[in-house]
Amino acid sequence: MSEPAKANLSQIPSVTVLLKAAEAAEGLRDLPSTVVTDALREAVEGLRSDLLGGGASVADCEVEAVLSRAASIAAARRVKRLTRVINATGVVLHTGLGRSVLPDAAVDRIARVARGYCSLEIDLESGRRGKRGQYAEQLLCRLTGAEAALIVNNNAAATMLVLNGLAKNREVVVSRGQLIEIGGSFRLPEVMSAGGAILREVGTTNKTHLRDYEAAVCEQTAMLMHVHTSNYRVVGFSESPGTAELTALAHDRGLVMFDDLGSGALLDDGLWAAADEPTVIASLKDGADVVSFSGDKLLGGPQAGILLGKRAIIDGLRRDPMARALRIDKLTIAALEATLELYESPETVNRHVPLLASLSTSAESLEERAESLASLLRAALPSEALEVSREETFAGGGSLPAWPIPTAVVRWRPTGGESLDDITKRLRTSNPSVLPRIREGAILFDLRTIDESEFGELVAVVAAAKS
Secondary structure, three states: OOHHHHHHHOOOOOHHHHHHHHOOOOOOOOOOHHHHHHHHHHHHHHHHHHHHHOOOOHHHHOHHHHHHHHHHHHHHHHHOOOOOEEEOOOOOOOHHHOOOOOOHHHHHHHHHHHOOOOOOOEOOOOOOEOOOOHHHHHHHHHHHOOOEEEEEOOHHHHHHHHHHHHHOOOEEEEEHHHOOEEHHHEEHHHHHHHOOOEEEEEOOOOEOOHHHHHHHOOOOEEEEEEEOOOOOOOOOOOEOOOHHHHHHHHHHOOOEEEEEEEOOEOOOOHHHHHOOOOEHHHHHHOOOOEEEEEOOOOOOOOOOEEEEEOHHHHHHHHHOHHHHHOOOOHHHHHHHHHHHHHHOOOOOHHHHOHHHHHHHOOHHHHHHHHHHHHHHHHHHOOOOEEEEEEEEEOOEOOEOOOOOEEEEEEEEEOOOOOOHHHHHHHHHOOOOEEEOEEEOOEEEEEHHHOOHHHHHHHHHHHHHHHO
16 A cells, blocks of 8 residues: 555544534434444445545545535435335336325224234134134125135235145146236246146137137146236237136136236226226126235225135135235234225225325316416426426326326426436435426426325425425
C-alpha cells in the first residue's frame, strides 16, 4: 500500500466518534442503535475501499460525509421492507403490490384477532377442540351451495393437494390448450409432477374435443381436469368442452372431475358475465366434484386457496398429511371470514369489497375524479403540463386477460429535461411510495386504482419529486 493511500485511510473517523455524532444526525438519530452501527460500519468499509481504488478523497472522510453515507445506506435498507404504496398503475390486481386491497371489515377483523388470543381451534360452545377455519368454510358452502369446503394457503397448493390426494401415481387428463404457466414460471405439468400425478395431454393448443378425452381414458386414469386459462385466452378457431360435458363423461367412467378456476369469481352477476368469466357457482352447478380458486384475486380477499365440492372428497383431502403443511393462519382466516360475510349481502358487496368497487366504477366517474386530481396537481406544479385523458387498463394478477377496462388518467409530461426514469424512481422511493406507469413519453396516474383519500399524499410526493 502506498504512503498516500495509508495517509488517506488514517483520516477515516473511528466508529466510536461516528456513533456519538450520529445521535444528532439527520437520517440516523431516530433509528435503532444496531441499525446505525451496521450502517456506519458498512459506510466505513465502503469508504476504505473507495479510497484504495481512487474513487474517494480525504474530503469524503469528514464526519458529516460519512454520516451522510451511512444514512443513505440505512435508507436503502428500509426501502426493501414492506411499505405502503399508492398504486397509480391502474392494474387492480397488481401481483407486485399485493393483489387485492382488503375490505375495511377484513382489516378491522385482522386487527382485533392479532391484538390478543382468538378461538382458532376452540369450539366456544362445547369447550372442546374445534376445526380451524370452520366458520369461513360454512360461509363458503352457504354462498355457493357446495357440500363442503377446505381452505389452504394458495390455489397452487390447493391444486397440488387435489392431485396428490386423488390422483397420485395415476393419470390426469388435461387439454393441451390448458397447460398454463402461472406467476414465477410455475407450470401446470410441473405442479402436476410435484403432486405425484401423471399428466395425459389431449387435443391441440386451439382445439380439444370431447372425443379426445374419451379416447384417453384408461385403467390408469383417475381424473379429468379442466383448467381455466385465467391469465390468457385462445380465440379464433378454437374449441374445448365445458365443465358440464366433462363432468358427464367423468361420472360415466367413474372418474373425478376437477375444475381449477384459478381466479375464482364467486357470485353469478353482471360483472363476470360482461367479462365472460366463469364463476364458482356455475362450475358447481355443472356437477364438478371439486373446484379450486384463489382468495386474493376475483374474490377480493386475502391470499388463500379454496377447495369446494363433494363432502367425501373434501373430507378425504382434509385428512391428507399434506393439508397440514398447507394450512392457513389465524390472520388469513380472520380476513377471509370478514370478506365472505360481505358477500352475504349481494346488493351491497360491490361497494364494500375494494376489488369489486374498482372494477365496477364507470369511466365517467373516474374522469371526474381525474379532473379533481389534475386540479390539485396543477396548483402544486403550475409550470407543468398536466391533462386528463381516457385510457384502457386490465385487471392484472392473471385474471380477465381479454377484458380491457376503460379508465381515466392524469397525464404528466415533466418539463426541465429530467428523464422519466429519474422522476419515477423518486416517486417509488418516497414515503408513501407512488407507482405510476409510463406511456409515450408521459407519466400516467390511473384513477382506476387511486382512492380519493390518497390525493393529498400523491400530490405532495409528486411535488417533492419535481422540486
